[in-house]
Each structure stands twice: as C-alpha cells, then as structure tokens.
Amino acid sequence: MATINKVVLKDLNDILKIEKHVFKTDSYPPFVIRQLFDISGNYFIAAKEDGEILGYAIGGIKTADNQGWILSLGVHENARGKGLGKQLTKKLIEILKEQHTTQISLTVYPTNASAIKIYKDLGFVGNEILDNYFLDHEKRIVMTLNTN
Numbered sequence: 001m002a003t004i005n006k007v008v009l010k011d012l013n014d015i016l017k018i019e020k021h022v023f024k025t026d027s028y029p030p031f032v033i034r035q036l037f038d039i040s041g042n043y044f045i046a047a048k049e050d051g052e053i054l055g056y057a058i059g060g061i062k063t064a065d066n067q068g069w070i071l072s073l074g075v076h077e078n079a080r081g082k083g084l085g086k087q088l089t090k091k092l093i094e095i096l097k098e099q100h101t102t103q104i105s106l107t108v109y110p111t112n113a114s115a116i117k118i119y120k121d122l123g124f125v126g127n128e129i130l131d132n133y134f135l136d137h138e139k140r141i142v143m144t145l146n147t148n
C-alpha cells in the first residue's frame with residue numbers, strides 16, 4: 001500500500017521523471033521543480049510504494065490573503081485508477097488547511113475528466129472556462145474550495 005509523505009531532496013529525480021512522463025511538453029523544467037521544493041516546504045508531497053514514487057502533489061500559499069493553491073498533481077500512468085490522485089489531493093488540502101487557508105484554488109484543463117472528478121468529489125467548484133490563463137492560448141478552469 002502506498003504511503004504519502006513530504007518530499008525530500010533525494011526524491012526530486014524520480015519526481016522529475018514522473019512530471020515529464022505525465023505532462024510531456026508542458027512539464028515543469030528541473031529548476032522549477034527544485035525551486036518549488038525550496039519554497040513549498042510541507043506542501044510538496046509524494047506517494048511511495050516499496051520505495052518507488054508513484055505520484056506527487058505540490059501546493060503553495062499566497063499568505064497575503066490566506067489562499068492555498070494546488071500547483072501540480074501527477075500520478076504515473078501505471079498507478080492510475082486506484083485512488084492515489086484523490087488521496088494526494090486530500091492530503092494536500094489537509095496540510096494547506098492546517099496553515100489557516102480560507103480557500104484553496106487550482107487550474108485544470110476543461111477536458112481533464114478524471115482530475116475534475118477528483119476535485120468535484122472533494123468539494124471544489126467552478127466551471128468558467130478561461131481562454132488564456134497561462135498566456136499560452138489554452139483553455140483552463142479555475143476551481144476553488146472554501147475551507148473556512
């Protein structure tokens with residue numbers, strides 16, 4: 001059974017491999033993963049089974065208005081459909097809530113049915129399709145969970 005823990009430096013190579021495999025040309029480059037590790041503290045978590053990383057989630061907090069963010073979520077193709085994506089999201093929400101966030105937001109492709117299913121199941125709302133959120137001319141939905 002997989003366990004979910006805070007990521008440590010030696011996990012980053014494996015996280016990068018999954019990030020590339022999962023997001024392909026849209027993946028974060030190594031320096032972004034490293035810097036997210038540097039600033040994300042407890043909000044960078046991974047699911048491991050028998051020493052192998054199967055998935056990860058990265059969060060962040062905009063402290064000025066206590067807004068949490070889910071910045072990335074990825075599960076290796078071979079480990080999908082077993083509830084890991086939902087468990088990682090749930091765990092990250094718990095960690096962000098402990099930091100007194102009043103809401104948690106995320107962005108998702110409108111066609112990403114499995115991710116949207118997880119987020120809706122966990123109480124996220126939002127279905128407005130934004131045309132150019134990441135300045136890449138791709139469509140995204142911002143979903144939000146109120147946590148107070």
Ligand SMILES: CC(C)(COP(=O)(O)OP(=O)(O)OC[C@H]1O[C@@H](n2cnc3c(N)ncnc32)[C@H](O)[C@@H]1OP(=O)(O)O)[C@@H](O)C(=O)NCCC(=O)NCCS
Pocket residue numbers: 022023072073074075076079080081082083084085086087107108109112113114115117118
């Ligand atoms: C999204 C992702 C993290 C889900 O990981 P996972 O471990 O397979 O997720 P889970 O098993 O917890 O849940 C997936 C849910 O979606 C459902 N699902 C799968 N394919 C689906 C589809 N085509 N349409 C609707 N629901 C679907 C599953 O039945 C499951 O729901 P359930 O819990 O009610 O059974 C994984 O597919 C992934 O890494 N995708 C690429 C990266 C990505 O899109 N990340 C999210 C960015 S916002």
